[in-house]
Amino acid sequence: MxxxxxxxxxxxxxxxxxxxxxxxxxxxxxxxxxxxxxxxxxxxxxxxxxxxxxxxxxxxxxxxxxxxxxxxxxxxxxxxxxxxSASRPTFIRDELLVQVYACDAGDAAKLAGHLQERAAQAIAKAELIEKLLAKLRGERSEDRYLAEAVRVGPYLTGLRGSTFERENAAWCHRVASVLRLRANLAAETVD
Amino acid sequence: MxxxxxxxxxxxxxxxxxxxxxxxxxxxxxxxxxxxxxxxxxxxxxxxxxxxxxxxxxxxxxxxxxxxxxxxxxxxxxxxxxxxSASRPTFIRDELLVQVYACDAGDAAKLAGHLQERAAQAIAKAELIEKLLAKLRGERSEDRYLAEAVRVGPYLTGLRGSTFERENAAWCHRVASVLRLRANLAAETVD
DNA sequence: CTCTCCATGTAAATGGTTACATGATTCA
DNA sequence: TGAATCATGTAACCATTTACATGGAGAG
The missing domain is CATH 1.10.10.10 (Winged helix-like DNA-binding domain superfamily/Winged helix DNA-binding domain)
Incomplete structure (x- = not known):
């Protein structure tokens, strides 16, 4: 709706x-x-x-x-x-997170590859949003812009989008490195 | 699917x-x-x-x-x-973000109130997830747990959930304070 | 000569929400 | 006495995705 x-x-x-x-x-x-x-x-x-x-x-x-x-x-x-009006908390639906949840029952190496791709996409999106924010802000500092601008909605939501994508990328990297470490440890154990 | x-x-x-x-x-x-x-x-x-x-x-x-x-x-x-399998980037759908995007065309004071509520909910959810993580980890450090545990999927997704909710709360607080500041400035201008 | 971009739409199928229904048990 | 918890389901309704369709313009 x-x-x-x-x-x-x-x-x-x-x-x-x-x-x-x-x-x-x-x-x-x-x-x-x-x-x-x-x-x-x-x-x-x-x-x-x-x-x-x-x-x-x-x-x-x-x-x-x-x-x-x-x-x-x-x-x-x-x-x-x-x-x-009142609005309820969001519900995230992210296939990648379901995949990570089930990573122990699947091919972790391939998943790590997909995570790296996602991280790259997330960073690209964050950069796009950040350029937009810089453009809106112009010469002003963020605080001044947010205090003075006629319209601040798009800037405020952009802030959320940018940190979301940055956090996404960081998490993808972290998970990928954990999965790779575990793959190596498993290989050593087999030797 | x-x-x-x-x-x-x-x-x-x-x-x-x-x-x-x-x-x-x-x-x-x-x-x-x-x-x-x-x-x-x-x-x-x-x-x-x-x-x-x-x-x-x-x-x-x-x-x-x-x-x-x-x-x-x-x-x-x-x-x-x-x-x-390959998965596409998530799409967030959050009513609250649409409301903030349109905040300049609506009642910002009421919206600020809703943002505070959301922040509280987000923190509660983060704490819930963090308790779960601590329980999974037990005595071990995070790095050791992630290297040694038989199953790490739930922990890894929990990490994402917890930072997501923390970032959510921080953003809600930031937006609410911006909206309140602007309401005060507008009031002063009228005086 | 093929591909992509512009620009809009219809139709079918799947996916998701909301309302309704049941009925015993436990807690305040 | 009233509400909440346990436990499952059906049916009607909306929302969303996917496939199909059109047709000229410009780039390579």
Whole structure:
């Protein structure tokens, strides 16, 4: 029920098309909310029907036409209500963690390889987010920015995303090294 | 498709009933995988049909009868394959983060309150996990435990869960204090 | 000439949540 | 007397993923 709010929140940055949202969702909103393009297109149609956003057709010449959406006053009011509403703790669902939980019953060496890949992806994502934060901040210090800026939501969620990815990478490295150490110890025992 | 693997992984700790899994999922498997009881009961039935687990009826006198499940060899082999398989990066879906993203368009004071509650919950969960880790480790240091223990999966995932919750709490506090600071500054400006 | 990007959508299938249902036992 | 715990399940409903479909433009 809350993809709609994620979309409304994303539209605070201004008019956007479904395609644009799909491309940028993981940079802006989605260190913490993910959606497939199909989900977005479907939900945009529903939001328009509900009057929370308005779309306008933009005719393009060398590209397919697109529909640009803007949040309406009704949408702003719905978002306002949402911000103050209660929300339950998140539930993480991460296949990799299930794999690590079961690592003693599987091929730990291969898993260690996947962990290294994940660590690299996590660092790449963290760097992307951190660049975005630096751009938002500009010359100001973080504290000044957060005190003075007109809008701070995207910066605050970016902070969470960046530490999350850093912690992810650190954990992946740690687990991979433990698994490799244990593989070596096991090999010595066999000798 | 991977709730089945989470269940198989949970059954590495030994025989369990659906009810038991539902109660303990968030302590063992589920800093990183969540499922409702209904999901578990349904999936257990499917796993049994598929021959990956076996159930036996336990007749009780002062309580309803229950079915205890054990992982089979076919189940172990499926889990083995799963551990080495590729998995995509997680996608977080957290309503609270969407709320913070949109905080500039809503009631920041109320949101700050919710953030404090969340921080408290996160710390409670971290402490729970950390107790579990200490219990697993016993007298040994972490490094020795991870090198020597027969099974390390649960400890390794517990590490991730505990830092995740700590980081969560820290972030909630940070955001709440930023929002309060801004509320005060806004009030002064009005004076 | 193939691949990727732009841009949108439909349809089918799977996965997940919520509500409802049962019924004895134990604790306050 | 009322609520919580034990223990399992069905059914209806939503949310999400995956596959399929289209078609021109520009890069290699």
């Amino acid at each position: 809350s993809l709609r709010h994620a979309i409304l929140a994303a539209l605070l940055d201004g008019e956007a098309s479904g395609y644009h949202l799909a491309k940028n969702f993981d940079v802006s909103v989605a260190s913490y909310w993910f959606a497939t393009p199909q989900q977005l297109y479907a939900e945009l149609t529903r939001l328009e029907t509900a009057g929370l956003i308005t779309g306008r057709e933009v005719v393009q010449q060398r590209r397919p036409n697109k529909r640009m959406f803007t949040i309406t006053e009704a949408g702003m009011s719905a978002l306002h209500d949402f911000v103050a | 991977s709730l089945r693997h989470a269940i198989l992984a949970a059954l590495l700790d030994g025989e369990a009933s659906g009810y038991h899994l539902a109660k303990n999922f968030d302590v063992s498997v589920a800093s990183y995988w969540f499922a409702t009881p209904q999901q578990l009961y349904a999936e257990l039935t499917r796993l049994e049909t598929a021959g990956l687990i076996t159930g036996r009826e336990v007749v009780q006198q002062r309580r309803p009868n229950k079915r205890m499940f054990t992982i089979t060899e076919a189940g172990m082999s499926a889990l083995h394959d799963f551990v080495a």
